Amino acid sequence: DTMFHKITSILTNFIYTFHMPAFIALSGSLFSLKKNINTRGTIIKKTKRLLVPFIAVWIFWNLPVKYFSGYYHGVSIKGMLLQLIFPSCVYLWYLECLFFVFVIASFVCKLETKKQIVIVSFCWCIGVILYKGLDQYHVLGDPLYYLLWFYLGYRLENMIEWLKKHNIWKDSSILCLFGLVCLSFIVDKIVKIHFFHFLSSYIVCPFFMLIVLNYIVRHIKINGRAIKSLSDYGMGIYLYAEPLNYLFLFWFYRFCGIEFFGSEFGAAIIYFSRIVITPIIAIGITWILKKFNLKYLY
Numbered sequence: 001d002t003m004f005h006k007i008t009s010i011l012t013n014f015i016y017t018f019h020m021p022a023f024i025a026l027s028g029s030l031f032s033l034k035k036n037i038n039t040r041g042t043i044i045k046k047t048k049r050l051l052v053p054f055i056a057v058w059i060f061w062n063l064p065v066k067y068f069s070g071y072y073h074g075v076s077i078k079g080m081l082l083q084l085i086f087p088s089c090v091y092l093w094y095l096e097c098l099f100f101v102f103v104i105a106s107f108v109c110k111l112e113t114k115k116q117i118v119i120v121s122f123c124w125c126i127g128v129i130l131y132k133g134l135d136q137y138h139v140l141g142d143p144l145y146y147l148l149w150f151y152l153g154y155r156l157e158n159m160i161e162w163l164k165k166h167n168i169w170k171d172s173s174i175l176c177l178f179g180l181v182c183l184s185f186i187v188d189k190i191v192k193i194h195f196f197h198f199l200s201s202y203i204v205c206p207f208f209m210l211i212v213l214n215y216i217v218r219h220i221k222i223n224g225r226a227i228k229s230l231s232d233y234g235m236g237i238y239l240y241a242e243p244l245n246y247l248f249l250f251w252f253y254r255f256c257g258i259e260f261f262g263s264e265f266g267a268a269i270i271y272f273s274r275i276v277i278t279p280i281i282a283i284g285i286t287w288i289l290k291k292f293n294l295k296y297l298y
Contacts, residue, residue: 002266002267003264004268008271017205017209018206021149021207021209022213024153025210027153028153030153031102031105037106037109039107039110043102046098050096050102051095051096052297053235054092054095055084056297057239061239061240062090062092063080065243065246066246085140087138091238094141097142098141105147105150105154123144123145124147124148127143127147130144153210159211160214174211181208184200185205188200232290240286241279245274245278248270248274248277252269
């Protein structure tokens with residue numbers, strides 16, 4: 001292993017403790033803007049926006065690209081398609097999970113607040129059991145587990161008002177929260193105690209980072225044009241960049257040899273290709289789809 005890869009792996013592992021709860025919570029925040037929750041309308045809208053790209057991109061992009069990269073070597077077609085229901089280590093699980101989270105939330109958020117909290121907490125407990133018990137094979141992306149983070153996003157403004165009321169919504173307090181997250185992550189890697197790992201990875205890091213990220217975003221000025229570009233191409237990058245990573249790894253292995261992976265220069269080039277080149281290609285694919293006006297695929 002290379003030092004470059006070890007350092008980037010630590011950074012990646014840290015981001016992985018909170019990035020998906022943060023994305024789910026963002027959807028919950030936007031969902032809270034709705035004055036009236038229409039369950040039927042939500043299902044129809046999210047079917048088009050989430051399930052259509054989930055199935056289409058999985059079958060016509062993810063499978064062939066990863067197949068030619070050797071990712072599915074020895075896996076039957078049935079096994080590949082079963083991943084649609086039991087997604088395992090395939091990035092598109094997020095769309096499936098988010099769809100069912102929206103459906104559940106559209107029912108739950110119509111109830112009284114106390115009932116909402118009880119149902120969401122119960123679902124989270126069941127979700128954690130499934131999440132840990134089934135290992136990588138999370139049924140439908142484990143929406144019961146992520147419902148909590150969606151709901152926290154839904155109630156985010158109330159949380160921020162509470163923080164402001166108790167004089168916590170300020171630079172020094174947010175910096176302390178971030179420090180607590182970093183300390184929790186470091187201690188978890190050192191002590192390796194099962195309960196502490198659960199506390200750090202499932203509660204402390206995602207919850208506090210949700211607050212930290214919101215504080216940062218609300219206190220920086222972002223160019224309107226940049227926001228529009230992210231809106232236009234963000235989904236396309238998500239849909240089409242990831243499978244190319246495996247294709248790049250296959251090409252590096254085939255043309256440069258396994259030794260290339262073990263050199264600092266090789267590790268840096270591979271990392272650069274994954275965070276820069278593949279998104280650029282995905283933007284190109286998205287641009288083409290926009291030209292042909294293929295809705296729901298970007």
